[in-house]
């Protein structure tokens with residue numbers, strides 16, 4: 038039997054106000070658009086705005102405006118809280134003694150049958166109106182227990198067990214009814230108004246009662262008490278002029294609706310989904326039965342319906358019906374909705390952490406709860422924190438507590454990373470980089486702007502029962518550079534632990550504590566087992582009726598019907614995002630049956646995080662874009678198949694229980710097609726494999742040359758988010774004017790914010806590179822000439838050309854040296870020959886036996902956006918010809934790897950210098966050219982320009 042701990046109901050501020058004002062409390066939500074973080078003055082690009090919500094609360098005696106919140110409901114609660122504080126309202130119900138609650142209950146029951154009550158939108162009104170059309174105007178007591186929250190709350194104050202037992206609520210209402218003069222009890226469990234309503238009122242009921250005009254069949258679920266019996270469907274007839282509760286009574290095999298007990302609503306707060314069961318199953322009708330008496334009766338224990346009790350969180354006895362039908366606050370009409378078998382299995386699945394994730398991705402047969410949260414941008418489906426909160430709510434626990442601590446002195450990543458990182462090390466390294474919000478240069482956004490050092494966060498989590506007992510505490514060992522990463526990773530760890538606990542409950546706790554890499558989890562086993570008693574028991578029962586394993590070997594991928602197509606060379610590797618379409622069919626070989634269960638036209642997942650079933654991941658890693666494959670896996674549990682089947686669950690349930698099914702070889706067949714691959718960002722690899730990171734080395738290389746050249750003006754072609762400009766402002770140079778050009782407005786916005794904050798810091802502290810007098814950012818293509826950037830001292834173009842089509846890269850070379858004519862131009866681009874080293878290190882599972890040549894020929898580009906990558910020879914060919922055409926000299930260098938050692942530098946660099954003898958020729962023409970770039974941001978040092 039369930040022995041869930043019962044806590045005092047805690048009323049939210051809104052609920053408290055509702056108690057006092059009802060509908061007189063009016064909430065209105067208004068959106069507030071706020072620019073995100075450090076906005077940048079003068080930026081001529083739309084900046085990111087965050088939408089938040091403010092709540093306006095109108096009460097008869099005052100109006101309140103809340104602060105802005107990310108969630109609407111938080112704004113409402115905050116407004117309600119402010120009102121409560123201003124008005125000095127006390128949580129009344131909380132302070133009632135059981136005796137006072139009893140008096141209130143009697144008054145409430147009486148009020149529910151008053152004429153005044155009939156004008157409210159209360160769901161009970163529908164029942165009273167229906168009853169008035171029947172002889173005697175009788176209403177089942179259980180309806181009051183089910184519909185009126187206030188009655189329920191009062192009953193809980195009188196007897197805390199009312200939380201779990203509908204029956205005890207009914208008994209308390211029965212007693213209260215006997216004490217109030219205005220109602221009377223009829224039979225055992227009927228209640229009615231002692232003096233009938235005025236004929237005029239009854240007349241108006243008839244007019245307003247909008248009952249269905251024709252018979253409707255509502256699909257419902259039959260949940261047998263015996264766990265050995267399968268859950269099935271049934272339909273409830275809703276017939277004009279008949280009370281729907283009587284139909285339910287009939288389905289339960291009881292005489293009338295007064296002996297039908299009703300659970301609280303299940304699922305969403307607005308849902309009318311409830312469990313119905315027979316009061317006759319419980320020895321209720323004995324005189325004055327107490328709950329202690331009831332639960333001590335062996336018979337009651339035997340008829341305890343575990344599955345129904347688990348779903349409703351209340352004690353349910355005997356066979357039960359799960360249905361969505363009833364009156365609501367929203368409309369006077371009877372509302373109803375089908376509950377399919379698929380819905381039932383989805384609800385069960387929803388209670389497990391991995392099930393909740395699968396449902397959030399609508400990919401029940403493909404998705405798995407990932408084992409790692411690498412970056413927010415790669416995570417799909419509900420985030421771990423949301424999943425954990427949902428899990429706690431579903432299991433009627435308190436909301437989890439997250440305590441984030443900032444540890445400024447912990448160093449996340451070692452200074453010198455080995456070249457060959459093990460996968461687990463790599464995942465950690467990647468985690469610590471977290472470039473997710475950034476497109477190109479991967480500047481982590483939690484990096485402390487002043488010191489350049491990252492601060493570190495850990496997030497501790499505590500899970501408490503509703504009775505405030507500690508169930509689980511998690512103190513992580515790892516720290517993260519972003520607060521959100523710390524929270525998400527900690528939440529994920531706890532979810533993974535719960536998943537294991539609920540699935541391997543029989544395992545001793547020592548084993549559970551050390552599963553996977555979940556360390557730092559401390560559980561209070563007794564409390565935990567008590568809270569999850571039902572869940573564990575249901576899970577073990579479901580396991581026992583799980584399907585017999587079919588003859589096909591698990592894990593085996595067979596029948597690789599690869600469609601021959603041009604190999605694009607692009608296959609997913611660890612850390613990349615694979616986009617697939619898939620279909621899963623239930624196949625019965627002997628019967629030649631192939632039934633589609635689940636399909637998705639587009640499904641994205643991060644490779645290497647266990648976000649899909651292992652067979653699927655293994656298969657996808659062997660595909661290139663546009664290739665298709667099929668494989669078979671042994672049948673998973675029946676529950677999972679039925680949850681996936683959704684609306685067709687009934688059909689599949691029949692199929693799976695048919696005799697012929699057990700005789701045939703059955704399996705699930707997955708057909709998948711790889712639609713696209715988003716490679717992990719190149720700089721993620723660069724950061725993980727080089728120390729300092731390759732991008733940092735490039736910037737330092739450029740910086741050295743800039744200093745040596747004593748340049749005063751610099752243009753960064755394809756500046757991206759401004760990583761080079763940032764570095765220029767952090768170091769002493771002779772530069773007075775710096776300009777960036779890019780085609781990405783998003784990157785330019787980031788660059789503007791970054792340059793702005795660096796410049797303000799410089800002028801405040803009078804340090805670093807104070808020589809810069811002006812900074813400009815332009816939006817435009819570097820293959821177009823703009824005379825404002827003519828004849829600068831130095832031009833840089835780092836890791837840009839490979840992002841253009843090859844002919845455009847050639848064009849850029851000609852425009853840069855032929856029109857822009859900088860004195861010096863530095864161009865960097867990946868060295869294709871270096872890729873085998875990078876890719877071998879980044880995918881340790883790849884076959885090592887391949888000789889180097891074949892590896893090179895199979896190598897992918899470093900970034901999905903690269904249009905080409907050149908070998909050293911190709912690069913030198915391009916650069917030398919270009920230089921010769923425009924009277925420049927060129928030298929080569931690079932970063933990553935060493936000079937003269939095969940296969941050269943990881944990033945190859947050309948430095949073009951204008952031939953001193955050749956003066957710039959196109960001067961006149963240049964000045965006549967149109968200004969094609971758009972200024973998106975500019976800054977001038979007013980003090981200096983004024984002084985000058």
Ligand SMILES: C[S@@+](CC[C@H](N)C(=O)[O-])C[C@H]1O[C@@H](n2cnc3c(N)ncnc32)[C@H](O)[C@@H]1O
Nearest residue numbers: 477478755756757760779780781818819835837
């Ligand atoms: C890999 S990022 C490099 C950014 C920066 N140079 C760095 O090293 O961090 C390449 C950049 O080139 C820009 N880009 C590509 N084609 C361009 C074009 N035709 N004109 C201007 N920018 C371009 C992209 O928008 C992107 O910001």
Ligand SMILES: [Mg+2]
Nearest residue numbers: 719836839900
């Ligand atoms: Mg690149």
